[in-house]
Amino acid sequence: MLTPDAIESLAPDAPSIKAGRGLARRAKWPALGVCGDALWGECQGSGSKPYQTRIDMKGPAFKCSCPSHKFPCKHALGLLFLRAQSPGEFAEAHPPAWVSEWLESRREKQQAKTEKALEKAKKDADPQAQEKRVAARQSKVAAGIDELELWLGDLVRRGLSSVRAESYDYFDRMAARMIDAQAAGLANMVREIASAMSSGAGWESRALDKIGALFLLIRAARCEDQLPEPLRQDLRSLIGWSVPKDTVLAESPVRDEWYVWAVESGEQDRVRYERTWLQGKTTRRHALLLSFAAGTATHEFSVAAGRTISASLHFYPSAAPLRALIGIEGASSVEDSQPPAGIDGVDALLQVAAELFAIDPFLAAIPFALAEAQLVHRDEAFFLRDAQGKTLPIEATGEDLWRFFAISGGAPSIAFGLWTGSVLQLRTILAPAEAGATR
Amino acid sequence: MTDNQAWKRMTATAMVGTAIQSYPAESLSPEWKEFLPESGTPESAFLTLVAGASLMRRAGYAPAVDQENAKSAPEDSLLPGPDSWDAFLRTCLEEEASLVTEWLQLVAESGRLAPFRCLPVLLEHGTNHRDRRPLVRRVGGQRLRWLAGHRPEWSWATHAPTREGTEPDKAIWNDGQKAERTEYFRALRTHDPAAARSLLAETFKSEPAAMRVSLIECLDIGLDSADEGFLEACLADRRKQVSRRAAQFLSALPGSAFAGRMGERAGAIAGAKSGLLGIGKRLVIEPPEELTPEMESDTIGADSPQSGQGKRAGWLADIVAFTPLRVWSEDFGLEPADAIKQVDKSSWRNVMLDGWLRAAAQQRNAAWMQALTMADGPRKTWLSELGPALERLSPDDLATVISALIDRGQKKSADISQALPAWLRQLPGPWPLGLTEKILAMVANPKAFQMAMSNDWSFREVAGQVALKGHPAGWPIVEQRLDAVIRSGSYPPSADKFFARYQFRYSMHQEIQP
Numbered sequence: 001m002l003t004p005d006a007i008e009s010l011a012p013d014a015p016s017i018k019a020g021r022g023l024a025r026r027a028k029w030p031a032l033g034v035c036g037d038a039l040w041g042e043c044q045g046s047g048s049k050p051y052q053t054r055i056d057m058k059g060p061a062f063k064c065s066c067p068s069h070k071f072p073c074k075h076a077l078g079l080l081f082l083r084a085q086s087p088g089e090f091a092e093a094h095p096p097a098w099v100s101e102w103l104e105s106r107r108e109k110q111q112a113k114t115e116k117a118l119e120k121a122k123k124d125a126d127p128q129a130q131e132k133r134v135a136a137r138q139s140k141v142a143a144g145i146d147e148l149e150l151w152l153g154d155l156v157r158r159g160l161s162s163v164r165a166e167s168y169d170y171f172d173r174m175a176a177r178m179i180d181a182q183a184a185g186l187a188n189m190v191r192e193i194a195s196a197m198s199s200g201a202g203w204e205s206r207a208l209d210k211i212g213a214l215f216l217l218i219r220a221a222r223c224e225d226q227l228p229e230p231l232r233q234d235l236r237s238l239i240g241w242s243v244p245k246d247t248v249l250a251e252s253p254v255r256d257e258w259y260v261w262a263v264e265s266g267e268q269d270r271v272r273y274e275r276t277w278l279q280g281k282t283t284r285r286h287a288l289l290l291s292f293a294a295g296t297a298t299h300e301f302s303v304a305a306g307r308t309i310s311a312s313l314h315f316y317p318s319a320a321p322l323r324a325l326i327g328i329e330g331a332s333s334v335e336d337s338q339p340p341a342g343i344d345g346v347d348a349l350l351q352v353a354a355e356l357f358a359i360d361p362f363l364a365a366i367p368f369a370l371a372e373a374q375l376v377h378r379d380e381a382f383f384l385r386d387a388q389g390k391t392l393p394i395e396a397t398g399e400d401l402w403r404f405f406a407i408s409g410g411a412p413s414i415a416f417g418l419w420t421g422s423v424l425q426l427r428t429i430l431a432p433a434e435a436g437a438t439r
Numbered sequence: 440m441t442d443n444q445a446w447k448r449m450t451a452t453a454m455v456g457t458a459i460q461s462y463p464a465e466s467l468s469p470e471w472k473e474f475l476p477e478s479g480t481p482e483s484a485f486l487t488l489v490a491g492a493s494l495m496r497r498a499g500y501a502p503a504v505d506q507e508n509a510k511s512a513p514e515d516s517l518l519p520g521p522d523s524w525d526a527f528l529r530t531c532l533e534e535e536a537s538l539v540t541e542w543l544q545l546v547a548e549s550g551r552l553a554p555f556r557c558l559p560v561l562l563e564h565g566t567n568h569r570d571r572r573p574l575v576r577r578v579g580g581q582r583l584r585w586l587a588g589h590r591p592e593w594s595w596a597t598h599a600p601t602r603e604g605t606e607p608d609k610a611i612w613n614d615g616q617k618a619e620r621t622e623y624f625r626a627l628r629t630h631d632p633a634a635a636r637s638l639l640a641e642t643f644k645s646e647p648a649a650m651r652v653s654l655i656e657c658l659d660i661g662l663d664s665a666d667e668g669f670l671e672a673c674l675a676d677r678r679k680q681v682s683r684r685a686a687q688f689l690s691a692l693p694g695s696a697f698a699g700r701m702g703e704r705a706g707a708i709a710g711a712k713s714g715l716l717g718i719g720k721r722l723v724i725e726p727p728e729e730l731t732p733e734m735e736s737d738t739i740g741a742d743s744p745q746s747g748q749g750k751r752a753g754w755l756a757d758i759v760a761f762t763p764l765r766v767w768s769e770d771f772g773l774e775p776a777d778a779i780k781q782v783d784k785s786s787w788r789n790v791m792l793d794g795w796l797r798a799a800a801q802q803r804n805a806a807w808m809q810a811l812t813m814a815d816g817p818r819k820t821w822l823s824e825l826g827p828a829l830e831r832l833s834p835d836d837l838a839t840v841i842s843a844l845i846d847r848g849q850k851k852s853a854d855i856s857q858a859l860p861a862w863l864r865q866l867p868g869p870w871p872l873g874l875t876e877k878i879l880a881m882v883a884n885p886k887a888f889q890m891a892m893s894n895d896w897s898f899r900e901v902a903g904q905v906a907l908k909g910h911p912a913g914w915p916i917v918e919q920r921l922d923a924v925i926r927s928g929s930y931p932p933s934a935d936k937f938f939a940r941y942q943f944r945y946s947m948h949q950e951i952q953p
Contacts, residue, residue: 004523014530018939021946153482156489159456204450211453212493215486346502357498376509377589385509390502402559406586409512409555421497431555 002060002333006304007080009263010060012070016077023078026089032082033099034090037332039083040099043075053079054099056106058332063102071298114328120246137182141239142221144181148174148190149218152211160207164197178240185240189214209422216361230319234362243316248325253312256280258287258331259339260307261369261416262427274299277367277416277427278313278324279340286367287313287324301326305428308334320360322367339430342371342414346390353419365418365425373415375401375408375429384415384424395423404429442499445471446492449485457485464488512585519552519582520951527947528557532564534940537907539564541868541944543574545951552580562586562593572596612638621653628660640669648678655684662688667695679741686738690761691802698763700737705762706770708755722771722781724791726755737761745793752790759794764804775810789817800828805836809843822858830865837866838874845877860900868908875910883920893931902933906941914945 002010011017023043026032030050031042037057042050043066051066053075062072083090095103151174155163163170171194178187193214196207220227220235227235237243258278265274276289291299303309311331315321343349349368356366374385375394382394382401394401394417408429417426445467452462462485464475474491475484524546531538546553553561558579565575576583576596587596611623628635635657643651655673658666666688673685674697689697710723730740734754739761744753767778779795782788792814799807812825822844829837841862848855863878870878882888882902891898905913917938924930925938 004526008526014533015939017526018530018943018946022942149483152486153480156453156482156485157456157458159459160454162456204454205446208450208453208489209493209497211486212490216490216494219487219490350500350502353500354498357494361494374509374511376505378507378509383505385505389505391505392502399559402586403556405589406555406558406582409582409585410509411511421500 002080002084003304003306004081004084006307007077007084009304010072010080010302011077012072012298016070016072016074019074020077020081023074024081024085026082026086028078029082029089032079032090033093033095034083035093035095035099038095038099038103039079039090040095041075041079041082043078051075052098054102055079056103059330060333061106110330117246117249117328140181141183144178144183144186145218145221145239147177147181148186148214152215152218155211160197160204168194183240185238186214186217187240189217189238205422213362213364220362228319230317230321231360231362233317234319234360237316237318238362245325248314248316249328251314251317253314253327254280254283254285254324255312256283256285257308257310257334257336258313259337260303260305260309261339261367263303263305264427270294272299274302276301276303278309279367279369281308281340284340286322287315288322288367289324289326301331303331303333306337306339306434308337310334318360320356320363320366339414339434340369342369342373342416344371345388346370346384346386346392347388349392349419353421357421365420367416367418369414369416371414372412373429374412375405375410375415375426377405377410382426384417384426387412392419392424393422395425397425401426407431442492442495446496449489449492452485453489457482461485462488510585513581515552515580515582517550517552517580519554519580520546520549522554522556524951525554525557527943527950528553528560530943531947532560534943535907536568537868538944540571540574542947542951543571543578545948546578547574548953549951550953552582553578555582558583558586562590562596565596566592617650617653620650621657624654625657625660628657632661632663632665636665636669643669643673648681651676651678652680652684655681655688658684658688662691664692664694667692667697670695671697674736674738679738682738683741686761687801690763690798693763697737697761700733701758701761702763702766702770704734704758705766708758709771722773722778722785724755724782724785724787726751726787726790727758730754748790752787755787756790756794756797759791760797760801762798764795764798764802764807775807776813779810779814792817792821796825796828800831803831803833803836805832805840808832808836809840812840812844813847820857822855823861826858826861826865829862834867835871837862838871841866842874842877845881856895856897856901860897860904863901863904863908866908869910870908872910872912875905875913876916878905878909879913879916879920883917885921885923888921888924889930889934892934892937899933902937906937906944909941911945911948914941917941 029041039055053064062076064073064075175187175190193210196210261277271294274291278287293299309331312327313324316323372387383391385391411432413432415429531542561575565572587593611619670685670689676682689695739757740754767773782791
């Protein structure tokens with residue numbers, strides 16, 4: 001069953017939430033039923049025939065006979081809200097035909113999808129043509145990297161303080177050049193230098209960190225062949241080579257129950273993105289799901305923070321695997337939503353970080369959950385403090401931090417965030433009572 | 440050099456540029472030198488060092504140790520509400536300020552605290568909206584006070600709420616600006632009326648005129664016969680705004696000498712004559728012929744008469760406005776409606792009505808206000824003119840008067856549509872169910888709804904007011920009566936907002952309960 005928060009996070013917009021809440025009343029639903037993961041109801045709408053709303057909690061997936069173009073529609077949301085409020089109203093029943101047929105067709109489609117994916121994975125594209133394409137891009141990228149190295153050299157020769165006076169164009173032109181060179185990852189890193197340079201007090205050190213990271217990448221690209229295989233993959237994906245989904249799905253899966261630490265959503269270049277941070281309860285591995293949606297499309301998979309899903313994840317090849325895809329059989333919700341225990345203390349966390357940076361020097365930040373972490377505000381800055389008093393500075397990112405501070409009440413709890421090696425990007429802190437439930 | 444020192448040197452070099460200052464590679468320890476490329480430009484050598492040093496620094500981060508014990512929030516005796524309340528608050532904040540007040544009130548009445556996650560936005564809201572601060576403090580509990588202590592602009596929320604507002608700070612009275620001093624006095628008047636009175640007696644005369652105007656306004660709070668002496672003295676104030684305001688307050692003090700004087704004057708200008716054939720009585724109005732010094736010292740005629748009126752009319756209106764309304768029933772045996780009827784034929788009728796309206800507002804007299812509502816006013820805009828006066832009534836009385844207005848609209852099919860929106864704006868929500876039902880009988884009319892919602896601004900305005908302030912139990916009535924409209928799904932955008940908002944408030948009331 002989903003919490004109201006989780007249901008809201010499924011809604012396409014705020015009015016849908018409102019409308020859905022309004023429909024979360026028994027009187028609106030002449031017929032209601034539940035069977036396993038399936039949930040259904042008939043909602044009296046404007047027509048003579050009631051709308052038939054069905055939900056498969058595996059996913060979750062929705063279908064409704066109403067004409068709304070919103071997805072999920074207010075009826076589906078209403079049904080979920082009602083289920084959350086008064087589960088007793090749903091009688092266990094054998095699904096009527098309009099439900100079971102849909103479930104069956106879903107199962108069939110899922111199966112067909114699985115087969116197709118397997119088939120596609122087997123079938124190789126024309127190897128010769130592909131090799132040619134890769135070679136062409138390779139030389140474009142190499143030329144781009146040469147140019148980038150000259151540009152970086154010029155940058156440090158002139159000095160940061162004089163470059164800082166340049167307009168944003170100075171960086172933008174180089175970023176555009178990297179896009180032309182089919183190295184989108186490098187373009188991003190150029191932009192990151194630009195934003196670090198205008199990031200307020202202490203920008204010098206931050207900008208130099210970014211410059212160092214970019215130069216490291218350039219040097220590594222020059223001796224790509226000598227890198228161990230997984231690290232070579234990290235290098236390539238940072239430059240901008242993408243890994244086909246099929247390749248990822250061909251990696252052996254990691255099955256676990258995954259706790260959802262945080263979901264970040266936003267928009268960049270008119271594409272909505274969603275980053276879901278997971279951690280396995282048994283494996284303790286961290287995973288990052290990235291989802292993009294443009295226009296009216298919805299994210300393929302969406303889950304609210306604080307939930308747990310059961311799924312097989314396939315990790316992108318990397319020396320320190322993090323980004324992952326959900327296996328073709330999908331994910332299902334798990335009732336238990338206890339968070340995994342965090343790392344014990346800042347020292348242990350830094351140890352883990354040092355090991356990871358050694359394995360993958362290209363890592364920008366590592367995800368972690370810290371146990372007994374106290375969020376402290378002093379002298380107009382936030383930091384995280386462990387039970388021994390060891391602290392990590394927190395990057396100031398607006399009002400979220402104040403909300404975390406209010407929720408934690410400054411008491412020890414589990415905190416989740418990303419450690420860059422110099423500053424911590426706090427993503428969430430659990431209410432102390434929630435964190436206490438794990439002990 | 441330590442890694443940290445090395446990094447600082449590198450940053451310094453990077454700032455000025457390697458063209459000016461080259462990095463002293465010779466000072467590096469041997470393992471660093473190993474790291475340098477054998478050939479290449481000085482820039483590339485420097486960048487290599489930066490890349491390595493950055494990585495080493497990040498991998499070898501040494502955490503600071505904090506010796507101080509950070510204070511966590513004290514426990515609250517009340518539990519916070521569920522997180523779902525937060526979603527309602529966020530919608531309220533986006534939509535309309537009055538909804539935020541409603542949310543705060545619901546939470547305050549629920550016996551629980553605001554969910555902790557709401558506190559930063561509530562503090563932000565209270566910082567920008569002074570009037571919500573008491574409620575914000577009330578629903579925020581200890582956690583709010585603790586949180587507020589971490590940001591200077593939130594310091595208003597750091598102390599516990601007192602029962603009757605906050606203890607005023609005397610320093611503000613001595614050194615503050617006009618607005619701050621007024622606020623101080625207002626608080627003192629609420630908190631400790633006796634202290635406020637003696638403070639006023641001490642300093643009032645030496646205050647500048649603008650300050651005197653502001654201060655005398657505050658006497659509206661807890662006006663009492665103990666204020667009479669001070670107010671009598673104010674009648675002689677050089678500033679007209681002060682003396683007129685004093686006269687108004689005195690007229691509203693039952694048993695004041697001023698009210699007695701005015702009652703006598705009313706007796707002199709209005710005579711009761713037996714009607715034709717000796718049936719009933721008639722009020723015969725005869726305004727004073729001249730302005731006596733006594734009348735003048737009671738501020739009569741201090742305002743220039745309304746356009747089109749003579750001096751005598753102005754004196755008459757003042758006398759009626761300052762006369763206790765009970766005079767008309769006690770001395771003349773006339774109830775409000777009768778009194779109004781009595782002057783129907785009089786050439787001074789309009790002046791009388793204007794005077795009575797001022798009296799009813801000042802004396803917060805609902806019966807008179809209701810009777811004036813039912814009267815055919817001297818001007819077309821009469822009903823709208825009543826609007827601001829209604830503000831003086833208690834919400835309960837106001838609801839009653841508005842109900843009467845609606846009844847009048849139905850019985851005499853008079854056009855109340857101009858006045859009703861303005862009146863409803865004065866009435867804070869949530870409205871009583873009875874009044875809500877009465878208004879819904881007009882608004883939730885399946886035949887007229889769609890047409891009126893798109894064409895009739897006053898209808899739309901009334902609907903908007905109901906959605907915002909109507910009793911929440913009115914929503915199911917709307918849902919039922921406008922079922923066909925809602926189902927059809929085709930209604931003007933203004934109706935969409937009406938439905939959405941009313942339903943939202945209904946859900947909010949369902950959700951936030953004890």
